[in-house]
């Protein structure tokens with residue numbers, strides 16, 4: 001749909017695995033190279049999150065209106081809250097001559113894989129399920145019940161990623177953050193040569 005020489009990179013993985021941390025670091029190391037497609041969500045902002053920068057925080061009715069008008073490239077209902085990537089959000093990044101980073105769940109990754117965007121899909125895996133729980137507990141952004149719910153989903157996501165291997169161009173284990181980040185940058189260099 002949008003043809004230019006900049007690629008779309010999808011980062012997928014269970015909640016708490018470090019996707020946001022990796023993206024923030026990438027944006028900070030290469031400020032003018034990447035654009036983070038700003039998703040719409042009906043979940044409330046976390047402390048420090050900015051509307052229009054981290055997410056477009058919208059009401060359920062507004063989100064439904066966008067759905068009815070087919071404005072989403074992909075959308076999902078996660079923990080009872082709606083999330084979606086609009087076509088416009090991706091187009092804005094590519095039109096700005098930047099690679100586009102999308103932080104998506106498995107369903108979203110499948111939708112984008114089926115699209116004409118020809119994405120590079122990267123799965124971030126925790127070294128162990130326990131480490132994932134420890135990270136979420138240390139982040140202090142969810143209740144214990146929410147964390148339990150995320151742990152159940154995490155196991156399902158990791159299994160699904162293993163059985164749908166072709167969905168991902170690369171799987172990276174986030175054990176040591178620096179090592180994981182370096183591998184992530186290497187993958188970008190491989191798929192977008194002479195870029196970084």
Ligand SMILES: Nc1ncnc2c1ncn2[C@@H]1O[C@H](COP(=O)(O)OP(=O)(O)OP(=O)(O)O)[C@@H](O)[C@H]1O
Pocket residue numbers: 013014015016017018019020021022135136138139174175176177178180
């Ligand atoms: N390799 C690592 N070792 C230890 N802690 C880590 C590592 N990578 C990230 N973290 C920490 O784990 C927590 C979760 O990371 P982050 O918020 O980036 O996860 P996420 O995948 O974006 O989660 P969500 O999908 O829920 O937004 C953060 O507090 C982060 O600092």
